[in-house]
Amino acid sequence: MTLLALEDIRKSFASAEGAVPVLQGVSLGVAAGQVVALTGESGSGKSTLLHIAAGLEAPDSGRVLIGAQDMAALPDAGRAKLRRGTVGLVFQQFNLVPSLTVGANLAFQARLAGVHDPEFCAALAVRLGLSDLLARYPEQLSGGQQQRVAIGRALAAKPKVLLADEPTGNLDEATGDAVFALMLELARAQGAALLLVTHSARLAGQCDRNLHLRAGRLA
Amino acid sequence: MTLTALLSHWLRNKVQLAMLLAGLTLATALWSGVQALNAQARGAYATAAALVSEDGASRLVAPSGQMDQARFAELRAQGVLVSPVVEGRLAVAETRVTLLGIEPLTAPQGTAAALADGDLQAFFAGAGFAHPETLAEFSAPPMPLSPSNAVPVGTLLVDIGTAQRFLGMEGQISHLLLTGPAPDPLPDGLQLAQASEGAELEGLTDSFHLNLTAFGALAFAVGLFIVHSAVGLAFEQRRGLFRTLRSLGVPLRSLTLALAFELVLMAFVAGLAGLALGYVLAAALLPDVAATLRGLYGAPVPGSLQFSPVWALAGLAMAFAGAVLAGGQALWRLWHMPVLAPAQPRAWAMATGRAMRWQVAGALALGGVAVALAWFGSGLFAGFALLAAALLSAALLTPPVLALGLRGAARLAQAPVAQWFWADSRQNLPRLSLALMALMLALAANIGVGTMVASFRATFIGWLDQRLVAEFTITPRDAAQAVALEAFLAPRVNAVLPLRRVDATLAGFPGAVFAMRDHATFRDNWPLIADVPDVWDRLAAEDGALINEQLARRANLWPGDSVLLPGAGSVPVLGVYPDYGNPLTQAIVTEGWFDRLYPGTPTRQLAIRTDDPSATRAALLDEFGLSAQAITDQAQAKAISMAIFERTFLITGALNVLTLSVAALALFATLVTLSGLRLVQLAPLWAMGLTLRQLAGLELARALVLAGLTMVLALPVGLMLAQVLLAVINVQAFGWRLPLQVFPADWAQLALWAGLAMIAAAAWPAWRLWRGGGGPLLRVFAYER
Incomplete structure (x- = not known):
């Protein structure tokens, strides 16, 4: 069953020279439990596509289907609600909430969506190796630990769709591999559709499918 | 290049730049505005002081407040350098002014300066001088008047004979200014009054100016918070730039100097703007300040502002000092920042x-x-230091x-x-x-x-x-009219309560002694803070005096203590009364005793108790032709x-x-x-x-x-x-x-x-x-x- 479907997505940005097309009719689908890697050169539109999939950015045209709902057709409040309950996001910069403890960060989105399961969250913390760090603040953690918190936060709400933008880009290779393996394992275990943006062909090779974006089109 | 790179931050963050400049401008404006007000007022006190006395000069006064003009000739003949002065209030239509009569040939230098450009012949013939602002208040001046900036606002400077004529004081003078050493011993019946009017004003209004300065300092400090905040945040935002510049080989000294130059540049721009704004602010507030000082202290402060280069330079210096104070921490932190300090903005x-x-x-x-x-x-000063310490402590505790x-x-x-x-x-x-x-x-x-x-x-x-509580008060034209008014009113009203006073130094402070008639009006209404038992009976029995709160607190005199009254020696304090709005000390004795102590003191006002104020008023207007200004109702x-x-x-x-x-x-x-x-x-x-x-x-x-x-x-x-x-x-x-x-x-x-x-x-x-x-x-x- 396809949980995330992008249909003929087009997006351009205004510049001094006029509109610069970034995405020119991109269509893709990610099924439940499937992991799809999206690779491409810098500026090829990978992150923009991911932001559109998350409802953080609106496409100029095209549809973004999360399950049966068209994210692109919803107003800001509707997109936020869908994101809250259905989409998990993992960023290269971790983007944790600096004022909350690790424990509060882990549970935040799940509580926001009203689906917080303390036992599941505790088990997730154990699985991510964070159970001893729950009282700490993000700034007191290493990069690898912070990214594990970000993954845990995204998964704690049991999202249908997981979107990850260069999740290991800020980590060394060994730590990155470990974090990536953990994310794959947990996402598959939850049956989430995972769309992963990465520069790394090695990581992309571990995914179920590999899509390459070039000049705004899937190659 | 380094400076260009630093300044480019402000081009991209124009609002931040505007806030920084606004903070420093406002801080400078509020501080220098307040200083302009203070300087203007103090200049006016100095003018007043210079007009009626030599530096630190004293005067000879009679306890009754007036003396015969013959005393002047008598003392001059004895070789005592004195100059006669006649002083009183004059009402001209709606305007009330101080009429100051002097004798130009013996007057102090300040007075001579006021007359320097004038026509002395006309002065002797009855013309006078007044500040241009005072002149503007008259539609029909009481005498020919010439403008002079050396005369305080609200004062008419005339020849002594002219003043005597207008004030009904023929043959009398108010006091003698000493233009040489004081005679020893003092002439019979005369006392030495130390402070000149200007110096008194300076002392009396000190608290008002200190108050203004404190507010100015508070506003300046609040303004500096903005500058400190803007400079500090700009520093955080430019950490990456500092790191890059240092990595590219820019020496720390050059970078720090460039940052300091940037600060000085902003201080200069904001300082000039602050001065302009401060001037506008002071000009807008001065009429109120002048009115306050006139109303509260009788201080002759003009309502228009004069520009002073010293004030401008001081204001600019404050802007620089403020910029250094607010931006010093950023310079210090830059000086101590490692070359590869993290570029992440941090708190x-x-x-x-x-x-x-x-x-x-x-x-x-x-x-x-x-x-x-x-x-x-x-x-x-201890009071203000207490306020400053407490406020700063509270501010630091706030976060x-x-x-x-x-x-x-x-x-x-x-x-x-x-x-x-x-x-x-x-x-x-x-x-x-x-x-x-x-x-x-x-x-x-x-x-x-x-x-x-x-x-x-x-x-x-x-x-x-x-x-x-009196239904109305009358200000008689002169002593003779006061006597006539009292005689006329006594059978027609419930009570006539005359106000007589003499200037006096009480416990070392300038003030006055008042006469009080024993009457139910005072017994029933006069508020007292502290008193002895049967205070009114004892006052009527001439057992002692009432003093005002100002005298009580300044000299620490309370019921049971004694106060030295001129001519009466040490008398018991029977009670202390509140006397808001009056900066001077006061003592009250019963009327009979006052008249024996200070014979010949004219009645300055009459308070009238009557059941029919309008009829009484009409009778007065018919009988005496009093002007409307002479009668003030409750x-x-x-x-x-x-x-x-x-x-x-x-x-x-x-x-x-x-x-x-x-x-x-x-x-x-x-x-x-x-x-x-x-x-x-x-x-x-x-x-x-x-x-x-x-x-x-x-x-x-x-x-x-x-x-x-x-x-x-x-x-x-x-x-x-x-x-x-x-x-x-x-x-x-x-x-x-x-x-x-x-x-x-x-x-x-x-x-x-x-x-x-x-x-x-x-x-x-x-x-x-x-x-x-x-x-x-x-x-x-x-x-x-």
Whole structure:
């Protein structure tokens, strides 16, 4: 069953020279439990596509289907609600909430969506190796630990769709591999559709499918 | 190149630049504006002093307030260098002025200067001189008048003969100015009065000017908070640039010098703008200040401002000093920054618990100083030092106390957004702390000064009702008319209560002794703070005197003590009465005793008790042809007193509003500057499903909550300020102590203003967040920040 479907997505940005097309009719689908890697050169539109999939950015045209709902057709409040309950996001910069403890960060989105399961969250913390760090603040953690918190936060709400933008880009290779393996394992275990943006062909090779974006089109 | 790179930051952050310049401009403007007011007033006192005395000259006075002109000739013949002066109040239509009669040939140099450009022949023939502002008040001057800036405002300078004619003092003079050494022994029946009028004014108005200076300093400090905040945040934002420049080989010394030059440049621009604004501000406020000084102290201050280069240079120096004070920390931090310091923006140094602990320690130390000053200090400066220490201590304690409150709220919060709201507010507190400290100071100053003024107003109104019980008062033209009026009125009204006074030095302070007729009007109404049993009977029996609160507090004389009255020796103090609005000391003895002590003292006013004021008034107008100005009814007197009261605090109110505005600007500057740094903290919440509208609403709510909490903290600080103003500063400055009264409705109004100021400050960043469509937040995910 396809949980995330992008249909003929087009997006351009205004510049001094006029509109610069970034995405020119991109269509893709990610099924439940499937992991799809999206690779491409810098500026090829990978992150923009991911932001559109998350409802953080609106496409100029095209549809973004999360399950049966068209994210692109919803107003800001509707997109936020869908994101809250259905989409998990993992960023290269971790983007944790600096004022909350690790424990509060882990549970935040799940509580926001009203689906917080303390036992599941505790088990997730154990699985991510964070159970001893729950009282700490993000700034007191290493990069690898912070990214594990970000993954845990995204998964704690049991999202249908997981979107990850260069999740290991800020980590060394060994730590990155470990974090990536953990994310794959947990996402598959939850049956989430995972769309992963990465520069790394090695990581992309571990995914179920590999899509390459070039000049705004899937190659 | 280095400087260009540094300055490019401001081109990209124009609002931040505008805030920095606005902060320094406002700080300079408020400070230099207040200094301009003070300088103008002090210049006027010096003019007044120069007109009637040599430097430090004394005068010879008679206890009755007048002496025969023959005393002048007699003393000159004995070789005593004296010059006669006739002084009195003259009413011309609606205008009341001081008529100062001098004898030009023997007058002091200051007087000669006033006459230097005039026509002496015309002067002897009855013409006079007046300040251009005084001249403008007359539609029909009482005599030919020429303009002179050497004559104080509200004074007409005429020949002694002219003054005697207008004041009905033929053959009499008010006092003799000593233009040489004082004779030893003093001539019979004459006393030496030390201070000249100008010097007295200087002393009397010191507290008023100190008050203004304190407000100016407070506003300057609040303005510097803005500058410090803007410079500090710009430093944080440019850490990456500093690192890059250092990595490219720019020496630390060059970088620091470039940053210092940038600061000096801004100080110069803002200093000039501040001076211009300060001048405009002072010119706008001067008429009120002048009216206050005239009403409260009788000080002749002109209502138009004169430019002084010294004032301008001092203002510019303050702008530089302020810039160095506010930006010094940034220079220090740059000097000590490692070449590869992390480029990530980080919170202010105060964010660390260690810095907070130092802050608390500093606050406690200052609190200790304040307590010590309250316990052991005395005098006006000790009072202001106490205020400064207490306010600074409270300001330093504001962020830690707010942090405690926010931590408590976070613990109580259940919902995830609420938990984040409180935790995030606490985390951002260090960045907002300077602006919140400025807001706390401004609010506390508003509450404190507002409470003091309102307490004073309430007490003053009650006191006026007690003191102004006579249906009306008459100001006779001269002593003969006073006698005739009393004789005419005595059978027609319930009571005629004459007012007679002589100037006197009481316990070393300038003042006057008054006569009081034994009458139920006084027995039933005259308010007393402290008294002996049967005070009125004992006063009538000439057992002693009443003294005013000013004399009681300055000389520490209370019922049971004795006061030295000229001509009477040491007499018991029977009671102490409040005497608001009067800067001088007073003593009251019963009428008969007064007339024996100071024979020949003319009656200056007559208070009339009557059941039919309008008929009495009409009879007076028919019989004596009195002008309407000569009769003041009770309502008029109250209105005049209240007008003087309100005008006195007009300047305080204006400065209050300005200080609060500066604090609001500080908040706006900080919130606008912070809005860029806030994106990193808000972006994850947006990604997790909060809408832009919710985030903008939460930002506004945070501003309101912080304003509310700051207001709660400012309340006890403001009340403490009011108590110090009422119990220490007022007592030292004016000589009276008032009970503290609280006015919660005023606080609610102020809280509303604070909330509105905070919403105004937070609205623009919140609006940009909401209407920005998420673009700025997206950049958080896209690029390294």
